Amino acid sequence: MFPSLETKLKRFEELEQQLQDPDVLANIDKLLAVQREYGGLKKIAESVRESHRLESEIAAAREMLEGAADAETREYAQAELDELQAKFTALETELEDLATSGESITRGGLIMEIRAGTGGDEAALFAGDLFNMYSHWVETRGWKMEVLDSSPSDMGGFKEVTFSVTGEGAYHELQFESGGHRVQRVPETESQGRIHTSAATVAVMPEASEVEINIGPDDLQIDTMRAGGPGGQKVNKTESAVRITHLPTGIIAKCQDEKSQHKNRAKAMRVLRSRILEQKQREAAEKRAEARRTLIGSGDRSERIRTYNFPQGRVTDHRIGLTLYKLDQIVQGNLGELVKQLLEFDRQERLKGGGEEPTS
Numbered sequence: 001m002f003p004s005l006e007t008k009l010k011r012f013e014e015l016e017q018q019l020q021d022p023d024v025l026a027n028i029d030k031l032l033a034v035q036r037e038y039g040g041l042k043k044i045a046e047s048v049r050e051s052h053r054l055e056s057e058i059a060a061a062r063e064m065l066e067g068a069a070d071a072e073t074r075e076y077a078q079a080e081l082d083e084l085q086a087k088f089t090a091l092e093t094e095l096e097d098l099a100t101s102g103e104s105i106t107r108g109g110l111i112m113e114i115r116a117g118t119g120g121d122e123a124a125l126f127a128g129d130l131f132n133m134y135s136h137w138v139e140t141r142g143w144k145m146e147v148l149d150s151s152p153s154d155m156g157g158f159k160e161v162t163f164s165v166t167g168e169g170a171y172h173e174l175q176f177e178s179g180g181h182r183v184q185r186v187p188e189t190e191s192q193g194r195i196h197t198s199a200a201t202v203a204v205m206p207e208a209s210e211v212e213i214n215i216g217p218d219d220l221q222i223d224t225m226r227a228g229g230p231g232g233q234k235v236n237k238t239e240s241a242v243r244i245t246h247l248p249t250g251i252i253a254k255c256q257d258e259k260s261q262h263k264n265r266a267k268a269m270r271v272l273r274s275r276i277l278e279q280k281q282r283e284a285a286e287k288r289a290e291a292r293r294t295l296i297g298s299g300d301r302s303e304r305i306r307t308y309n310f311p312q313g314r315v316t317d318h319r320i321g322l323t324l325y326k327l328d329q330i331v332q333g334n335l336g337e338l339v340k341q342l343l344e345f346d347r348q349e350r351l352k353g354g355g356e357e358p359t360s
Contacts, residue, residue: 002099005048012038012045036109039168044098051095054088100350109207110171111148111274113162117180119198121155122187127200128157129331130181134165134174136333143167148267149255162255162271164207171206176319176342178204179305186310195311199304207270208277215273221245224261244268251275320345 015038018024024031061084065077114130116123138145144166151159165174182199190196224239241256242264253272255264307316308327315330315338316323322341324330330338 002095005044005095005099008041008044009048012041015041043168047091047094047098051088051091054084054091058084058088096351097347100347109164109166110174111162111164111205111207111271112174112177113160113203113205114158115160115201116153116158117199117201119196121153121157122183122196123198123200124153124157124159125155125187126157126181126183126198127159127161128153129183130200130202131158131161131163133331133333133335134177137174137335138165138167138170140333141167141170141173143170147257148271149257164270166207171204173339173343174204175206176204176305176346177202179303182304182307184307184309184311203278205274205278206281208273213273213276215246215269215276219247221247222265240264242268244272246272246276249276249279251279317342 015034018034019031019038024034058081061077061081065074065081068074068077112134114127114134116127119126135145145163147161147163150161153159165171180199180201182197184195184197186193187196221244223243223245225241225243226239240259240261241254242261243252243254244265245252251272253268253275255268255271258264258267305317305319307318308331309316310327312325313327314323314325315327317338320341322338324337326334326337
């Protein structure tokens with residue numbers, strides 16, 4: 001029915017075998033990578049297996065109906081067939097959703113970066129508001145969140161904050177938050193009551209595993225330095241902050257939140273791998289752009305995607321022309337309606353493009 005889902009089922013069955021392999025069980029890094037991929041594919045595998053079971057039972061019910069010798073048996077067989085076909089029709093819709101969701105449905109983890117843009121202190125406060133908004137949504141969904149790096153501003157909020165989110169469906173639901181976010185409101189520091197416009201940028205990257213992005217030690221330049229706090233104060237006197245440069249691509253990741261240099265290095269490597277994967281995915285998407293390009297947008301940080309207008313109490317997503325007069329609820333982390341509308345819009349665009357996500 002959907003070749004891409006059958007391929008994923010085959011891969012899931014391979015992973016099932018690997019989870020019984022003593023060599024995999026003895027290698028904790030390999031085991032965690034297999035478990036992560038296995039978990040991402042589980043929902044798809046269960047749905048495809050259920051479709052196979054229903055197809056078999058429908059065939060058996062039809063055979064019973066054709067061979068029925070009396071009216072009572074025919075009535076029973078027809079009722080059984082009708083019930084099975086209703087279940088199969090409902091499952092077909094679910095399989096279509098899974099097929100048109102592309103690879104995002106199988107990914108649980110993501111790394112998100114929020115950076116204050118134009119607007120000075122007010123932009124940093126807005127970046128903090130966005131961080132709180134996503135934090136509340138993560139909590140509502142029962143996912144896990146970990147701050148990897150942050151640069152607080154003097155008046156509150158963040159100049160920049162990077163954090164990970166893990167949980168089933170996390171990347172799938174938050175993938176379209178990448179881009180420029182704009183706020184229109186009267187800052188607390190504004191004595192004349194004038195409305196100011198400030199901005200922040202958000203980047204959402206799928207968290208990459210060591211298996212996906214294999215980085216050799218010769219590809220890295222690692223610099224250590226003292227961690228700095230707001231206003232230039234020193235967080236500690238040891239060189240615990242870490243900046244890692246991936247020499248082949250020039251991509252940089254840093255972390256200073258932990259007092260341990262080892263922990264900062266591990267967190268920075270997580271961010272680095274995800275940035276490299278994001279770049280690879282972006283390049284692959286550009287290559288297949290003629291096959292299908294979602295109108296939701298490229299995910300480029302410079303692309304303005306949403307405006308939060310406080311005087312009017314509205315949030316507008318410019319990509320899909322959606323305006324909701326629920327700003328107070330949305331900034332509190334009630335993102336359900338926004339997420340649903342974006343996913344449905346993307347689903348419709350994928351269906352127009354031929355049903356399934358093209359392979360890279």
